[in-house]
Amino acid sequence: MGEAVRQVLPANAVAPSLVRRHFRGWLAALGWPPADTDDLLLAVSEAVSNAADHAYPPHRPGDVVVEAECVPGANGSRRVVVTVLDEGAWRPPPAWHENRRRGVPLMRACTESVDIWGSPSGTRVRMVSKPVPV
Structure with a gap:
């Protein structure tokens, strides 16, 4: 439906x-609706922020990779996957976490689905956008 994209970024602010x-x-080149674009960008941004904040220990650089593709959906719709x-390791949440821990619920609210797999060798977050018309 559209060319897939891949971006490798340093996991930083x-x-x-x-x-x-x-x-x-x-998304603009795909003709994605503006409101749906904003939701998807918020979810992706939050996932990237989480990798930048939590995947790597302080002063140890690492990358975050973002891949996306537009796929056909049911009944003349389409979605972005x-x-x-990241290749970081799961770390315990910070002792002080007021105003934290809202990222995953935010990603879930902005997409149709979010799946997260974590292991000692990294984390994979897969999000599927809400359907939009072709």
């Missing part, structure tokens, strides 16, 4: 804004 800019252009990958 700038990564979410870079991925938003890149994916906004890609986004995968966010």
Whole structure:
């Protein structure tokens, strides 16, 4: 339906804004509706932020990979499937986490589905957008 995209970014504080800019252009080229674009960009940005904040220990650089493709859906619809990958290790949540731990619920609210797989060798987040008309 559309060319898949892949972006490799350093897992740092700038990564979410870079991925938003890149994916906004890609979604615009697909003719993705603006409100649905905003929801999907928020979900992807949050997944990238989580990798930047939690995947790697302080002062140990790492990458976050974002891949996406537009796929046909049922009844003349289409969806975007986004995968966010890192090679970090799961770390315990910070002791002080007020105003934290809202990222996954936010991703779930902005997409049709979110699946998260974590292991000692990295984390994979797969999100499927809400359907939009072709």
